Amino acid sequence: MPTTKTKIGNFEFENCFMNAAGVFCYDRNELEQVINSEAGTFVTKTATLQSRSGNPEPRYHDTALGSINSMGLPNLGFDYYLDYLLELQKTHPDRTFFFSLVGMSTEDTHALLKKVQESDFSGITELNLSCPNVPGKPQIAYDLETTEKLLTDIFSYFKKPLGVKLPPYFDIVHFDQAAAVFNKFPLTFINCINSIGNGLVIEDESVVIKPKNGFGGIGGEYIKPTALANVHAFYKRLNPSIKIIGTGGVLTGQDAFEHILCGASMVQIGTTLHKEGPAAFERITNELKAIMDKKGYKTIEDFRGKLKYL
Ligand SMILES: O=C1NC(=O)NC(C(=O)O)N1
Numbered sequence: 001m002p003t004t005k006t007k008i009g010n011f012e013f014e015n016c017f018m019n020a021a022g023v024f025c026y027d028r029n030e031l032e033q034v035i036n037s038e039a040g041t042f043v044t045k046t047a048t049l050q051s052r053s054g055n056p057e058p059r060y061h062d063t064a065l066g067s068i069n070s071m072g073l074p075n076l077g078f079d080y081y082l083d084y085l086l087e088l089q090k091t092h093p094d095r096t097f098f099f100s101l102v103g104m105s106t107e108d109t110h111a112l113l114k115k116v117q118e119s120d121f122s123g124i125t126e127l128n129l130s131c132p133n134v135p136g137k138p139q140i141a142y143d144l145e146t147t148e149k150l151l152t153d154i155f156s157y158f159k160k161p162l163g164v165k166l167p168p169y170f171d172i173v174h175f176d177q178a179a180a181v182f183n184k185f186p187l188t189f190i191n192c193i194n195s196i197g198n199g200l201v202i203e204d205e206s207v208v209i210k211p212k213n214g215f216g217g218i219g220g221e222y223i224k225p226t227a228l229a230n231v232h233a234f235y236k237r238l239n240p241s242i243k244i245i246g247t248g249g250v251l252t253g254q255d256a257f258e259h260i261l262c263g264a265s266m267v268q269i270g271t272t273l274h275k276e277g278p279a280a281f282e283r284i285t286n287e288l289k290a291i292m293d294k295k296g297y298k299t300i301e302d303f304r305g306k307l308k309y310l
Pocket residue numbers: 022046069070071072073074128130131132133134194195217218
């Protein structure tokens with residue numbers, strides 16, 4: 001029977017699936033459901049220094065082909081998630097979890113990461129450089145000069161495993177430029193992609209979410225081609241030591257197979273998890289294993305990154 005186990009940095013995971021930050025990860029109740037599912041691990045909701053109520057509702061809307069959201073980083077605050085992660089290190093010493101975070105300012109980001117560095121947290125940190133939904137705040141990783149400066153400063157003091165959650169890029173030159181920046185740093189991973197920022201969904205004559213006159217991040221089937229392109233573009237450009245997490249448009253085992261074929265070592269599920277709940281992990285894992293079995297692949301390394309060209 002094929003295995004879908006995987007490795008990120010020095011950490012091994014029994015399954016290459018996990019939630020995408022923002023989905024099923026707001027509090028202990030949701031995170032516990034992911035722990036007890038077939039998922040190999042979880043990532044917390046992106047934590048900020050202080051708790052945030054986020055944007056006005058309605059701020060999330062499912063559509064036939066995916067979702068639109070403008071949550072605005074609602075979260076229970078850094079200390080809530082750190083406390084829970086430290087508790088899990090005692091109750092689940094054999095598991096490794098991801099901690100998503102970002103500051104509302106550069107100073108806050110450094111304050112957060114210094115707290116992680118000084119803490120007993122022994123998991124993996126995902127720095128969210130791509131939230132499109134905080135009014136007035138840009139998606140950081142679209143500014144490569146700022147991103148390079150931020151990572152330079154971070155790696156002067158942060159010595160634990162760190163990856164970055166990236167927005168989608170849409171230009172080959174931008175893939176080249178972004179990869180050149182990321183290759184300068186000892187990143188454990190990059191995560192492609194966050195939602196495609198500032199889309200608009202209309203029903204009848206109205207937008208469907210309240211914040212920003214209806215503009216929000218797009219997820220689901222709409223974004224798989226862009227997600228796959230970002231995973232593969234960076235897979236081809238980054239030092240092999242920087243692993244790729246693939247996020248975006250995963251509804252089935254076939255979608256996950258394609259992310260891994262493009263180079264992903266881990267696959268995150270967002271919109272589908274929001275719609276279906278944690279049972280989606282078992283379904284999609286079984287679908288991927290059936291595809292691997294049919295093709296004679298025993299592990300994901302047998303086909304990871306081996307996308308064929310014409
Ligand atoms: O990084 C994020 N991406 C999203 O699509 N939404 C959330 C949010 O708005 O909190 N954050």
